Each structure stands twice: as structure tokens, then as C-alpha cells.
Amino acid sequence: MKIIEAKDLGKKYKRYPVRWKRMLEWLTRNKYKSHEELWVLRDINFSISPGEAVGIIGQNGAGKSTLLKIMTGTTQPTQGEYHVRGRVSALLELGMGFHPDFTGRQNAYTSGQILGIDNQEITRLMPEIGAFAEIGDYIDQPTRTYSSGMLVRLAFAVATVVRPEVLIVDEALSVGDAYFQHKCFDRIRKFKEEGTTLLFVSHDPSAVKSLCDRAILLDKGRLVREGTPEEILDYYNAVIAKASTEYKIKQSRGDSKGVVTRSGNELVTISNVKLLLNGKDATAVQVGEIVQIVVEFEAQQNVLNPTIGILLKDRLANHIFGTNTYHLGLNIGMCRAGEKRRVVFSVKLNLGPGHYSLTVAAHAEYSHLQGNYDWWDHAATFQMIRGKEEFFTGVCRLDTEVSIL
């Protein structure tokens, strides 16, 4: 059985040119209609199994928060239906429900009641709430005296003091300091391991990659794509660089490299990518070896000084290292239409053992957001294997010396 389901969900708002026209409409019983109708969500269908973690991504205004508000019952859909089964905890606008004149402790009781935790239980859990929030004696001060960080700490601590069956999180983790963000992530990860279903909105790709099993992409209120976090984030990366109607986005799958995403306006196209070790194609590289990444490209029109870039990603699609000819100070100069060129990056791969993928790109200036010609995710894959170096853990090998003082 699915724990979360959305069927043909839609949400429509009325937008008034000025505020008093809403009043005019009401007073005249709709005789003077001036509003326009704005569908902010349309035909949304998805389902989530118990224990799954699903990330929702999309540009500002795509409808992510509205979808979560519907799922938590904060707002009603205009059409369609939804079901969320089990005990739900929502981290939407953390601390918004607190009464500013109540102390942290009193607010913990009222929030607990909303979450279905009785007063006796909150009294029992209060030391744990205080310990997690780390706000000390402030727990007995009115919350209007709190900093925004303290408010978030307390609200998070209360909302997660009991493991929910469903946890709905909207960017809550982007507030608060780095230390507390870490603590929140750890708690959410622990909930997930213990079986909590997670619905998660974030603009932070690494958070979605590390927490979610699946991702959903919303665009202008529609669900446009659903898949692994990596393939959806690659697609999203292509969408946000889209600046013209000439722009193409292609995703293909089937071979061992997984889903390959290519996007761009094709003013310059990448025709071949090679990873060479001692002049030969390489798929396995020992830690610390120097490889050549050869990128062949062709201008389809005259293009002045295109930038060629490389990006290495680990198996979870975290960005490990990226650079390009712009930052490295290589001026490619004028590329005439039909002209084929080649650049070679020599890179010492001081990376930890494991599987990696290579993304290559041709674009304008310093990033693909300035004009994306051709962006090619998963252009090659390779494996890092141990060499003769001393044992180390992690994703990179840093030159280290040790001495005794």
C-alpha cells in the first residue's frame, strides 16, 4: 500500500490587480470581476511507498511549497485528491506556529498537542527537546526574545522528538547554522533508516542526492519528470541554463553509464571525449596517476573563445572537482563554423577508490549559465583503484606529513 498518493491534484489561486478589487468583488457579489485565475499546480500524480525518500525540486515559483502545504493539510486543493497515511510531522515554516509571548516550554506543549503528543508525554520528553535544541535557559523565556536560529532549533526539536511515519520537510534545513544543520540531517537520516517516509523540498542538490531515493521535478506547476535524484538533477541543471528556444535537452539510458543528459543550443558541439592514461584509453586509474582528458569539439557557427570545462562526480553524483579553460586562463580564440578543435586537460587524480563519472561542457564565459552550447553528463566513467600509497579513507587524498613534537 502507498503511504502518500496524489491524484490529478490541482491548485488555483485568484490574483487581483490591487487589493481593494477583491473587496469590490465581494461587496458586489462578483458583479465587477477583476481577478485572473492562476493555476499553480495542475494534474499532479504520484505515489510514495512506505520508507521511501522523495525529493521535490524545481525553480522558484514551480509550486513545491504549495504541494507540501496540500500534503500537510495547510491548504486545500482546488481539484483532485490526496492521501497521507500515518503520523505526519511537517517542517514547513519552522517556528511560525509559536506564540511570541509564550515561553519555549509553553510553545513546546502547544506544538506537541498539534502533533498529537499529550502533555504528560511532552513533560517526559522535555529534557530531550531541550538537549537537542541547545538553547539553555532560554527555554523558559518568551519566544519573542529568541533569535531566528533559536526559534528554528526549538521548533525542529519539538517537531522531531518522536519519530513520525511521514516527515515532510520544506527547506527547513537551510536555516540555522552549519552545526545545527548537521544535527538536523543526522536526525532525518536516522529516521529514514528506521523506516520514516520522507517528502523533501530543497534547492540544495547534495541534500537531495544524499537523502532521497527518488526525485520529482516540478516546472510551472506541472510534474515534468520523475526518476533517480542524479538523473533528475542533471536534467534540472540543463533546464535552468535554458535561455533560448533553440535549446535542446536529451536524456538517454540503456548502457552501463546510466542516464546520459545532454543539453545546449549546439553553437559548439562536443564530438568526442577520451580519458587517457599513458596515451591509452583508461577505465581504471590508480590513486595519484596523471590522466589526460581530451575533449574534441566542433563549432557550428563562428564562435569567439568558447569555454571547455570538465567536472568529476562521485558515484552519488556529488561534484568532486570542476574547472574550465576560462578559469585556467586558456584562450581558445575564434572557432570558425565547421572547424574542429581539441583541448587536453592533464589532471593528477588524487581521488579515493571508487567509481566516478566525467561531465564535459562547451559554453560561453565562466559558467554554462552564461550560454550553454553543449553540456554532456556521464560522457565517461572510470574507477579509482588503490596504488602504492599509504591507506587513507575519503573521497580525496591530501598530501599529509606527520611528526612528533
Ligand SMILES: Nc1ncnc2c1ncn2[C@@H]1O[C@H](COP(=O)(O)OP(=O)(O)OP(=O)(O)O)[C@@H](O)[C@H]1O
Ligand atoms: N496565497 C497565494 N495567493 C496567490 N498566489 C500564490 C499564493 N501562494 C503561492 N502563490 C503562487 O503560487 C506559485 C507557486 O508558489 P510556491 O511557493 O508553491 O512555489 P515554490 O516552488 O515553493 O517556490 P520557491 O522555490 O520560491 O519557494 C507562485 O507563483 C506563487 O506566487
